[in-house]
Amino acid sequence: MAGLPELDVELVRKDFPILDRIVHGDRPLVYLDSAATSQKPRAVLDAEREYYELHNANVHRGIHVLAEEATALYEAARDKVAAFIGAPDRHEVVFTKNSTEALNLVAYAFSNAAAFGAEAGRFRLAPGDEVVITEMEHHSNLVPWQMLCQRTGATLRWLGLTDDGRLDLSNLDEVVNPRTKVVSFVHQSNILGTLNPVETIAARAREVGALTVVDGSQSAPHLPVDVAGLGVDFFAFTGHKMCGPTGIGVLWGRRELLEVMPPFLGGGEMIELVTLEGSTYAPPPHRFEAGTPMIAQAVGLGAAVDYLTGLAGGAGMAAVAAHEHALTAYALERLVEVPGLRIIGPAEPVDRGGAISFLLAGKDGRAIHPHDVGQVLDEQGIAVRVGHHCARPVCLRYGVPATTRASFHLYTTTGEIDALVEGLAGVRRFFGA
Template sequence: MTTIAIPPGMPQYDDVPRFDVARVRADFPILNREINGYPLVYLDSANTSHKPRQVLDVLEEHYALHNANVSRSVHTLGTEATEAYEGARAKVAAFINAPSTDEVVFTKNSTEAINIVAYAFSNASLRPDADPRFRLGPGDEVVISEMEHHSNIVPWQLLCERTGATLRWFPVTEGGRLDESGLEDLVTERTKIVSLVHVSNILGTVNATSRITERVRAVGALLLLDCSQSVPHLPIDVVDLDADYIVFTGHKMCGPTGIGVLWGRGELLAAMPPVFGGGSMIETVTMARTTYAAPPARFEAGTPPIAEAVALGAAVDYLTGIGMRAIQWHEKELTAYALDALASVPDLRIFGPTVPVGRGGTISFALGDVHPHDVGQVLDSLGVQVRVGHHCAKPVCSRFGVPAMTRASFYLYTTTEEIDALVAGLEQVRKVFD
């Protein structure tokens, strides 16, 4: 079993669950690759995670043996596909402790999930008989933060443009935390929805949301949490989290691309108007009018990503088998190790929390005056894969006065040896550009 040397000052715990990282890595075929003659060091899991053989096999088997459309046919293949698709929904619901499987809507990704909520507000705003919680107009406000991924900024900007509502946001402190000092002035009786990232994809910050949730409830607003970077890495319980919606995506949690999840409280989904029209989302259709199916079908128009959903169910099985608490602690220890190791690199500036408390395994940094693209190219020549750029979070880069950042991100298959390779690679970058 792989163990991690924890830097001085980091608490040691004997009762946390552990797993054998070497055995986990053996499940991921891609980790056997070499890049430019070097062993692959993949430190870009916040972008997309790799897929274990257990997920790849399920995806292949579904197409090979059970391929059919869902909720349309009574023949054997159609029944098998439907059962597998709905079985995956049940697995996802259990994974996040959703009170009902009907609260799990399959989407293309987190971006589409957020847009579904935003467009439901937009559609409701055109209907005088719509639930008033979803009607927006001039004088109403939507609140986000400066820390958001573009997918949790642009849909709300567009919604405010369509409805005349005002967009407001929490600023970010120099230490990479949400600045909640103006909470009561920011979230008011004019606020209709607050939409925040749970774990930042660029700063690694884990946002403690309890104080914001309390304020949201006090003013009668709704709360959406972008959990794209938390559901794959932390135990998530939607009941304890006490949000109204959460979104996440399959490809960041060992699943395939093209599949995501919108979880919403059942009574809210039932009150939301549809966003996409077409087959499968209807109750009945005449030439004069249409009535709509109950959620989740109401929000899943057309043929859904069936095989992708089934494979996402397999990813949930895989992560559950390892244990989300074990994954959380593995990454916490890796992050402590990485923060300590990166501190030894001269002229390296870390953006976001510099202690492994209230932060996840995503570390963005600058190396002196070397442009991140140059950092990334040198690291790639050594087999080390990191992401460079604005990470779909340009306001964060602007906040810290840089055009781009280099980002290393970890997952259950990451080792301390790979972090050592990153540090050695950064030393090589310094030599090239010294």
């Protein structure tokens, strides 16, 4: 991108202590598993430690100094996240444990709506209603909707995949129709790397009056996100994939929807008034944050947001996205040089991110099992992910039992891509190719 400051990757890597690890005795760690979880910079590690050392207390309602400090830090993290994703209102940011809980929160609101008043009508489902997902979903954006349809009698439908790993939108108007009540889909696939046309799908959902839910687990950590500009109703992502701690995720929802959406969990923090006969509920976001929240993790996530937005002289996520785009293009070029390698997903660096799944064949042309590929690479210090990546329908669509996946982040280098290519040559030699 013209005029955009470049990310100084070698300088960035100095912020991540784990990248200095030596494994298996003498092998420098080559970490290519960032789609599963990212590594953490010192700024995040320090923020969590400082919270516990200096400010540890429960948040909200406490009047002593530690409680006030903890509350200020926790709510400041909400402000940072809201700005990071372009949320118009800080009250639209709900903290959850992870993306899975965020997506379940919305799905359960649909089945809980039957017990609430007329204001919850947008969230009622019944036999004859339809829920639409896609064939490339992570299980966290598939199973909750299957369960919802089982609870309500609604019908689950989905958009399929093309042979090259893109969403097949040729029948979008037929699948998303006046019976559709919710359309939930991934922004960027964790297995294929495909970046989906959110605005196109969301526009069709609006035409038929359906709500849109987007799984941004693989997009928010890697590219600038503007939830208001996307035109969606809900957006979920997780902290541990964007250089933040585990145990913290985010659900963003339009405020007018959150205000009428039934709660997911009941207990402390999420209530307004309680009697033995019944309860009323707090306004959002606290209505959806029952119990003691993930305070230290929220503080760590706020630090991660500060770190990411401050990169490349303030270019932030735009610089991260540019670096990862160039890295993905380089990786796609290098990987096709490996004999017997087949990429599952888009082979061109257009509308795709840095998660590349592939199969590797031996000398007889038969695929080497991904678990064997991963184990031999690990012996060379190269960390990749193997399996169906919680996206088994994708593997079924392409007729493969599993894949090997290499995935990148802001700290990944072209030298690590070269190491992967050399490592895959070593795998083929190991199996006699």
